[in-house]
Amino acid sequence: MRYAALSDRIGHAVNLVLLALMGLVALFPFLHVLSQSLSSHAAIVSGRVTVYPVGLQLEAYQQLLQDRAFYRSFGVAIVRTVLGTAINMTLTCLMAYSLSRKHLKGRGLIMNMIIFTMIFNGGMIPTFLLLKQLHLLDTIWSLLLPSAVSAFNLILLKNFFQTIPESLAESARIDGAGHGVILRRLFVPLSLPAMATLTLFYAVMHWNTYFDAVMYINNPKLLPLQVYLRNVIVLNDSNMNVTDFSGATLISPESLKAAAIIASIVPMIAVYPFVQHYFVKGVMLGAVKE
Amino acid sequence: MKRTLISILLTAALAVSALAGCSSGGGKEENGKNASPADGRPTVKAFIMGGATFPDGEDINHNPWMTMLREETGVDLQIQYGPADADEYMNKLNLMLASGDIPDLFIIPSANQSWLMDNAKLGAVMRLDGKLDRYANLKNAVYPEAWDAVTYDGGIYGVPVLADGNSATDNVYIRKDWLDKLKLDVPKTLDEFSKVAKAFKEQDPDGNGKADTLGLIAYDNMLAWSSLFGAFGVIPGYWVEKNGTLVPADIQPEMKDALAYIHQLFADKVLDNEWPITKKAAYEEKVANGKAGLYEGSWAAVRSEIQTSRQNDPKAEWIAIAPPVGPGGKQGVFGGPKYKSIIVISSQAHNVDAILKLLDWQAVPENRDKFVFGFGQYGENFMYTKKNGSIELNFENHNKYGYRQQLMFMQPKELNEQKMEALGPQFKLNDMIKLSIQYGIPNAFTGAPTPSMVENQSALDKLRQETFTKIIIGELPVSAFDDFVASYKAKGGDQIMKEVADWYAQKK
Numbered sequence: 001m002r003y004a005a006l007s008d009r010i011g012h013a014v015n016l017v018l019l020a021l022m023g024l025v026a027l028f029p030f031l032h033v034l035s036q037s038l039s040s041h042a043a044i045v046s047g048r049v050t051v052y053p054v055g056l057q058l059e060a061y062q063q064l065l066q067d068r069a070f071y072r073s074f075g076v077a078i079v080r081t082v083l084g085t086a087i088n089m090t091l092t093c094l095m096a097y098s099l100s101r102k103h104l105k106g107r108g109l110i111m112n113m114i115i116f117t118m119i120f121n122g123g124m125i126p127t128f129l130l131l132k133q134l135h136l137l138d139t140i141w142s143l144l145l146p147s148a149v150s151a152f153n154l155i156l157l158k159n160f161f162q163t164i165p166e167s168l169a170e171s172a173r174i175d176g177a178g179h180g181v182i183l184r185r186l187f188v189p190l191s192l193p194a195m196a197t198l199t200l201f202y203a204v205m206h207w208n209t210y211f212d213a214v215m216y217i218n219n220p221k222l223l224p225l226q227v228y229l230r231n232v233i234v235l236n237d238s239n240m241n242v243t244d245f246s247g248a249t250l251i252s253p254e255s256l257k258a259a260a261i262i263a264s265i266v267p268m269i270a271v272y273p274f275v276q277h278y279f280v281k282g283v284m285l286g287a288v289k290e
Numbered sequence: 291m292k293r294t295l296i297s298i299l300l301t302a303a304l305a306v307s308a309l310a311g312c313s314s315g316g317g318k319e320e321n322g323k324n325a326s327p328a329d330g331r332p333t334v335k336a337f338i339m340g341g342a343t344f345p346d347g348e349d350i351n352h353n354p355w356m357t358m359l360r361e362e363t364g365v366d367l368q369i370q371y372g373p374a375d376a377d378e379y380m381n382k383l384n385l386m387l388a389s390g391d392i393p394d395l396f397i398i399p400s401a402n403q404s405w406l407m408d409n410a411k412l413g414a415v416m417r418l419d420g421k422l423d424r425y426a427n428l429k430n431a432v433y434p435e436a437w438d439a440v441t442y443d444g445g446i447y448g449v450p451v452l453a454d455g456n457s458a459t460d461n462v463y464i465r466k467d468w469l470d471k472l473k474l475d476v477p478k479t480l481d482e483f484s485k486v487a488k489a490f491k492e493q494d495p496d497g498n499g500k501a502d503t504l505g506l507i508a509y510d511n512m513l514a515w516s517s518l519f520g521a522f523g524v525i526p527g528y529w530v531e532k533n534g535t536l537v538p539a540d541i542q543p544e545m546k547d548a549l550a551y552i553h554q555l556f557a558d559k560v561l562d563n564e565w566p567i568t569k570k571a572a573y574e575e576k577v578a579n580g581k582a583g584l585y586e587g588s589w590a591a592v593r594s595e596i597q598t599s600r601q602n603d604p605k606a607e608w609i610a611i612a613p614p615v616g617p618g619g620k621q622g623v624f625g626g627p628k629y630k631s632i633i634v635i636s637s638q639a640h641n642v643d644a645i646l647k648l649l650d651w652q653a654v655p656e657n658r659d660k661f662v663f664g665f666g667q668y669g670e671n672f673m674y675t676k677k678n679g680s681i682e683l684n685f686e687n688h689n690k691y692g693y694r695q696q697l698m699f700m701q702p703k704e705l706n707e708q709k710m711e712a713l714g715p716q717f718k719l720n721d722m723i724k725l726s727i728q729y730g731i732p733n734a735f736t737g738a739p740t741p742s743m744v745e746n747q748s749a750l751d752k753l754r755q756e757t758f759t760k761i762i763i764g765e766l767p768v769s770a771f772d773d774f775v776a777s778y779k780a781k782g783g784d785q786i787m788k789e790v791a792d793w794y795a796q797k798k
Binding site: 041042045046047048067068069124125128129132211214215218220227230231234 | 340341343344346349350370371373374375378381382388391572574575578598602
């Protein structure tokens with residue numbers, strides 16, 4: 001027993017070290033960006049900033065937090081994420097439920113049509129023309145509706161629903177429940193882990209996407225945070241004349257970029273722990289005895 | 291049976307409700323879009339690259355400069371503010387053209403010449419020759435050879451716009467304090483340059499007792515250390531005139547000499563041996579943190595990496611010097627193009643005269659100054675202050691209202707010396723620009739990409755980059771240059787040379 005325990009402990013130690021190393025590798029870029037956002041221009045340009053701030057300054061955050069466009073785009077991003085995820089989850093649940101019912105006629109055909117969209121799509125210009133004809137350009141809907149259902153997530157959820165024993169739905173029907181009640185009271189609560197995962201997928205997608213906003217939105221008041229962020233980064237890189245930022249200022253464009261990046265990932269990091277809670281929950285245990 | 295029906299209905303209802311969402315979202319948008327003033331001024335819709343930030347209550351169409359511009363020119367300019375990134379901007383422009391929502395005026399980065407040619411061919415772009423004659427200021431703002439770049443089939447299809455620093459590119463900079471410390475003179479010839487570089491590397495010019503300084507530094511973009519090639523009169527990727535026609539510098543015997551020389555620098559460890567894997571930021575870092583004392587950098591470097599170097603080490607004294615003179619008496623850095631972007635007018639535009647009038651107005655140096663130094667209440671004591679007869683920009687407002695420079699579509703040919711001075715007299719930017727232009731070796735081919743260039747040039751550029759890198763680091767012998775010339779010609783180079791020769795003959 002003792003020998004086993006010793007090798008066990010060595011194994012644990014090796015695991016611990018390896019995992020810690022991997023964790024550090026993942027953590028390093030965050031620390032680097034964070035310390036850049038807090039460092040002085042001279043220190044960044046001279047390459048002296050690694051994982052802790054050199055020449056501490058807070059001006060980058062000050063400037064960022066004074067910019068009204070930052071708050072506005074932050075607000076747009078939150079509206080987009082919340083509203084978009086709500087639309088996504090509603091539609092995906094309804095569709096996945098219908099398609100998971102074996103007695104639905106034409107189920108195979110509909111599934112094939114959905115899979116078709118995963119492989120082929122209209123391309124950028126036809127999609128743009130479609131949105132234009134639907135008068136969706138320059139509205140928040142152009143960011144929400146084209147991605148209302150993700151075929152991949154739909155198939156995931158449909159398969160998850162199919163693993164829920166038919167007999168559960170049957171027993172509910174015996175008690176007089178219709179499809180709405182079955183979906184709401186049985187399927188959704190029973191598949192919370194899947195729901196949480198999909199919600200997270202959709203939310204992260206909405207939070208991170210910028211390309212559709214760049215193409216479909218002209219009104220600067222409707223541009224989400226990622227576009228703001230991209231403008232901060234791209235503009236200093238290439239678009240403006242080199243003479244346009246003064247070498248004399250204390251804030252480096254680098255720290256402003258880093259500050260904007262940090263500010264944009266904080267909300268996602270804050271949401272993660274709450275959602276993660278659901279990943280480990282096993283609700284299905286003991287629901288059916290066969 | 292009944293349940294199946296319900297399921298189908300449910301799916302159908304889904305589709306319907308999604309569509310209903312669409313139409314309800316659309317109504318709002320249409321109302322806001324058609325707002326335009328009804329005072330009879332010609333309206334011009336422009337689509338420009340975006341990205342700037344605006345003070346509270348302002349946007350690209352509502353700000354003091356736009357008001358001034360509209361009043362002065364009598365043109366109701368309406369700007370659609372596009373993406374900040376060049377590729378995304380071009381994507382969106384293509385979408386707008388395809389969807390029939392076509393701006394009258396748009397400004398494309400100079401890298402999109404072949405896009406311009408394609409669209410000129412399709413008839414999407416307005417042909418301008420003949421129309422420009424009445425606009426003397428506009429014509430005067432463009433270098434004659436720059437028109438070549440926007441010429442398709444004998445017609446002019448755009449207005450080339452100069453960069454802020456005219457056609458200035460790089461200068462060679464050296465640490466005067468290091469030279470003095472090691473009792474060396476300012477190097478003039480290529481051999482003196484390599485002696486100085488060797489001394490900088492080996493004789494501890496920063497006096498910290500460690501062998502941590504570098505000789506000559508370079509990075510993966512060969513144009514950024516073009517002075518070494520310029521000493522042989524050849525710039526990678528450029529065209530030179532020889533025997534009455536144009537030939538690519540890449541395959542000239544002088545290029546072989548240049549590579550042999552640079553390889554020797556590498557072998558002697560005078561050239562930083564990390565260069566093929568060094569990026570621009572890391573290159574500038576070596577200057578900023580006092581590791582390098584001799585390098586080629588942008589004319590604006592005195593306000594960026596050199597400025598940081600001075601902040602890190604107050605003793606650092608940088609001077610700009612003439613590029614090295616090679617064995618054949620040649621010297622120079624890569625010359626900049628005579629334009630950085632192209633103003634294009636759609637063939638659907640109705641108010642061509644209004645557009646040209648607007649551009650003509652902007653091409654006057656005094657009108658440019660209204661954008662640089664402001665005007666009225668946004669001028670003196672706001673954007674700048676006068677001190678001892680010279681003008682100093684107020685950087686807080688200069689940066690806050692940085693967007694105003696995006697409204698300046700044109701750039702007069704006369705260098706804005708006053709602005710360069712106002713950015714900080716200690717930087718001597720005007721001298722930096724003039725020095726760079728003085729030693730710039732221009733690309734002798736100024737036309738738009740020829741058909742086989744569009745097809746093959748990027749593959750040839752890649753081949754050049756790989757071969758030259760390998761020769762310099764000694765992975766290939768210098769004699770491999772001859773094989774490179776053969777395969778350059780075989781892989782489309784011959785055809786390109788023929789097309790360029792035709793272009794040159796026609797131009798003469």
